[in-house]
Amino acid sequence: NNGGVGLETRSVVEVASTAVIFAIIIIVLIIVLFTDSFMSALLMLITLGVAICLNLGTNIIFGDISNITLMASAVIQLAVSIDYTLIFMKNFNHARNTTPDINKAIIKANVRSSKTIVASALTTIAGFLALGVMNYRIGSELGFVLAKGVLFSLLSVGILLPLLVKVSIKAINKTKHKALLPSVNFLSKVIQRKVAIVLLFVLIGLAVVGFYGQSNNKFIYSDNHTEYTKLEKEITKSFGEFNEFVLIIPKGDTLKEQALINDINQLDFLKNRLVPSVEEQVPGLASNKYLLYNITFNLPRESEKTFTMVETVREIAAKYYDEAYLTGESVIINDIKQVVEEDYLFVILISLLAIFLIILFTFKSISLPIILLLVIQTAIWINMSIPYLQGTKLSFLGYILISSIQLGATIDYAIIYTEHYEKERQNFDPKTAAKKAFTASSQSIIISMIALIIAGFSLTIMIDMNLVKELGILIGRGTLISGILTLIFLPQILVLLDKIISKTTHKRKIL
Secondary structure (H helix, E strand, O other): OOOOOOOOHHHHHHHHHHHHHHHHHHHHHHHHHHOOEHHHHHHHHHHHHHHHHHHHHHHHHHOOOOHHHHHHHHHHHHHHHHHHHHHHHHHHHHHHHHOOOHHHHHHHHHHHHHHHHHHHHHHHHHHHHHHHHOOOHHHHHHHHHHHHHHHHHHHHHHHHHHHHHHHOHHHHHHOEOOOOOOOOHHHHHHOOHHHHHHHHHHHHHHHHHHHHHHHOOOEEOOOOOOOOOHHHHHHHHHHOOOEEEEEEEEOOOHHHHHHHHHHHHOOOOEOOOOOOOOOOOOOOOEOOOEEEEEEEEOOOOOOHHHHHHHHHHHHHHHHHOOOOEEEOHHHHHHHHHHHHHHHHHHHHHHHHHHHHHHHHHHHOEOHHHHHHHHHHHHHHHHHHHHHHHHOOOEEHHHHHHHHHHHHHHHHHHHHHHHHHHHHHHOOOOHHHHHHHHHHHHHHHHHHHHHHHHHHHHHHHHHOOOHHHHHHHHHHHHHHHHHHHHHHHHHHHHHHHOHHHHHHOEOOOOOO
């Protein structure tokens, strides 16, 4: 694996490994405590462990991967895939109550689980693959690795887990215990039409406020932005900024050179006036073909004025030379800014369209994809609006990554609940179906939520790299918000809009 930006590879890998181990240990404890059999928990972890190993091993196809991908992929893959194992084991336990034959119970569990698991996995994969369109390598690489990991998790749960369950059934029976996850079924008692109407307007209000907040964020475009220390702020206040650009131009035309220098010397915020190159006076700043100029501005590393200055210097150089090169820290950040801003619209549109189509074909409904995406997209907007409300800047790369990751990872919660609701709706009225669906799905959703929250915050606590720390906060906080909206708002909205769902769903079987 290659080194991350601005960090030494050894320290990054060591700290990343510690963070991953810490997160995995906590997630393992949660699975063991919150499921009803120690052996079942072990089989689930073995299944996902194999999937993670396959994913990490096949990363060789990329040649090398960044440390950001190394830090995030294994723990995120584990967290987003847990619900697949929970769904299968829950359906297997249910099948055993009516089908004593283990082989038939496993087949029945696979059949019952397949629709939900495949739909959840495909939406997650779609969200991650959307990052693959990014021109910025870290984003596309992370997207491909995570998508590949979820695919391995899907295959492992569909093939390996049933086999492990079959050969370990005696141990599963012997290690049964009471699950320690407290029940939240009391939340389903408030599912009723009057509450649903209020919550629908609240959701719309949250969507508007969240969209406004996230649209007005101020962004950072560098990979590892660090704030000035108190001493650095005092120095900057007294002496100004020292932001250096390096301009390289062809050698030979003194008239062009003088004209370019005159234009640059007229620029605002310039700290050093340029003079024509004299090799004898300034050794090392010229070659046989090129001249090099250091241009220092009283501008911060990242600001709109700085980015405007980068483009201005480029325009001046282009006016006189067909071949000219400008570099420097702010120049590189400006290039990153242009690339990631172009990436953003493609990533969001592709992820939303792909997930919409998957939900559309899964439920054969026009309205359900809109409802589910509204709930999760609102959660994303709320998550993204918090930096605006706090008055802090947000990494634009993190903004793109979390927009796709939160959508792909937490749309599963909405799909799991809706799948249960649609099943229960075949035999019960909307209100009763919603309550039964809540009871059937809440445990899987909450365990998966906790795992992904831990995965996110472990990156924040353990990794001393700003982009990764921020990404961890966004993942953890976004998962919590998505989970709350799914468990509290989605049941009410499905009940309220049940008639519309029926009219917009192909051959919907309901009571």
